[in-house]
Amino acid sequence: MRGLQTSVRNNSTAYGYSLTVTATLGVLAAELDAPTVGQLFLFAAGAVMGVVAVEAAATRGFRERARSEPPQVVVFGSALAILSVGSAVGAGALAAVVLGTGVAWPIGGLLASLLYLLAAGAEMAMAERASRPKRGG
Numbered sequence: 001m002r003g004l005q006t007s008v009r010n011n012s013t014a015y016g017y018s019l020t021v022t023a024t025l026g027v028l029a030a031e032l033d034a035p036t037v038g039q040l041f042l043f044a045a046g047a048v049m050g051v052v053a054v055e056a057a058a059t060r061g062f063r064e065r066a067r068s069e070p071p072q073v074v075v076f077g078s079a080l081a082i083l084s085v086g087s088a089v090g091a092g093a094l095a096a097v098v099l100g101t102g103v104a105w106p107i108g109g110l111l112a113s114l115l116y117l118l119a120a121g122a123e124m125a126m127a128e129r130a131s132r133p134k135r136g137g
Helices: 002-032 037-058 071-079 081-099 101-131
Strands: none
Touching: 002 037, 002 071, 002 081, 002 101, 037 101, 071 101, 081 101
């Protein structure tokens, strides 16, 4: 059981992000047709920029270390991942429909990363709050 707990705790957020990026790429391809190699690089660049933006904000311009959450918070927060994955993939779909072929690839990747990380952070905050001991009666 300990190995399973470690696996869930150490991989769940990365797994959610992998699902997000893969599903967003699929949604964009379904809406805009198969991407060219250049469009795939634009998608990846947009996704990376989203991660960099959130990391910079979370660490105050890379000047502070990111703190770790307790394992029970990570496990509970990750169980809420349908919200973060769903909102991020939805943003990618919206980019495809609204923006069309040209800019949808990098913007779709950017939005998927931004929304996933921000929503996953909100899920962790909800999990942390729910795991706090109750005060009083």
